Amino acid sequence: EAGVAQSPRYKIIEKRQSVAFWCNPISGHATLYWYQQILGQGPKLLIQFQNNGVVDDSQLPKDRFSAERLKGVDSTLKIQPAKLEDSAVYLCASSSPTGLGGGYTFGSGTRLTVV
């Protein structure tokens, strides 16, 4: 089965610009997650979708970050305007209840550098 696809792989932007990341989960996985991983730290959950509804966005900085999952498949994460501290790897993951422990599968991530 195909893995979780993310694009772009790398992105460099200036502060105050906007940026968008795209994620295509594994087919049939109802739950989709966006994580932010700052260099040297563990991933931090930004938002969790169940189909196209938001389950948890308690750690999403809603003044600048937004995310959507149209039709319960693909998802986009947007930052507008970006700050220097947003430099991180943004990981998308999807899961299925039939997988071991939830069957989480991660994409390769998008490495964002804000200058």
Next chain:
Amino acid sequence: AQKITQTQPGMFVQEKEAVTLDCTYDTSDQSYGLFWYKQPSSGEMIFLIYQGSYDEQNATEGRYSLNFQKARKSANLVISASQLGDSAMYFCAMRSYGGAQKLVFGQGTRLTINP
């Protein structure tokens, strides 16, 4: 709230030796799962091993085993006969089977295998 603690920022081990990476967790839930992931420098998150809170036997997957001590709330990863390719970041993670069921990560341990 769930919390994962990894107290070893870095570990250095000679090739072919066994290594134990520590993980303690905190949760008020009775049903939960514990995971270990490997993240090489390429950035992908590779699933290694899973332990359910009701599993009586410690999980094993090839050279990986999970030393699960429920009363002490610890879930240490043991890698036997370490190899140069084991050099990477290692993350312990937990999910609860109630509520939003999100995957929460620790801060990680950087493992370096010396030849």
